[in-house]
Amino acid sequence: MTEQIYKILYIEDNPVDIRFFQEIARELKSIQLDLKVANSLAEARDTIKASKLDLIVSDLGLPDSMGLYTVKQIISEFPELPVIVMTSINDEQLGIQAIRMGAQDYLPKGNFDSGLLSRAIKYSVERNSHVYRMNCLEKDKFITLLENIPLGAAFFYKDLNRVESNSEFNRSADLSDITDIEQDLNPEFTNLLSSALSGQEEQVEAGTMITQKAQFQSPARLIPVKDSKGKACGAICIIDMKKSGKPLIDLNA
Incomplete structure (x- = not known):
């Protein structure tokens, strides 16, 4: 029976942990690993872009990224790749938090065998x-819905690492190109957005900066979007375009 080969990137800067992982990988019986190693998040980004991978296994303590921020960055930039995180033996809660953020599984560093790794x-x-696959289908449906709104509209996810916007909203500033929403959003707009995410509808005045590159030309509303349990899962921004044909002004134009 031919063994399945998985192309895996292991993100770790500790030589001892790398050797342990490589030793366990050699003991695998039902699968084989085509293993690459990156010592930092920056190196991992380059490797991912240059390689065809099946899975990422990552430590949470890297030279250029610490804790759950590492998980957030990987998942937001490469959502198609599953992530397994490595946690310390006594930090199961951190692994659970990583799964809630989108990681598929977690393993205690230096305390797992080939069977556990294989599974x-x-x-x-x-x-x-x-x-x-399901998320792609849902995203396509959601984008179609946004495009059929006859106003500038954008949906900001609760964790602020993603935004979906229609063509009217993007006419002057394409927010889909933003790689890190928390870094690019203007603080004034972030405060309004945070209030909306807590359940309070907010009015956005014309002239409010959304990023350093663009501002609202027309007034807008930030409306909380709640899930089936009544908790805010995001906020939708609707621009009143009755007074202007351009939802945003590009300050670099």
């Missing part, structure tokens, strides 16, 4: 493939 890899790849 984690196969489960993570299969589950992420299904979730990613």
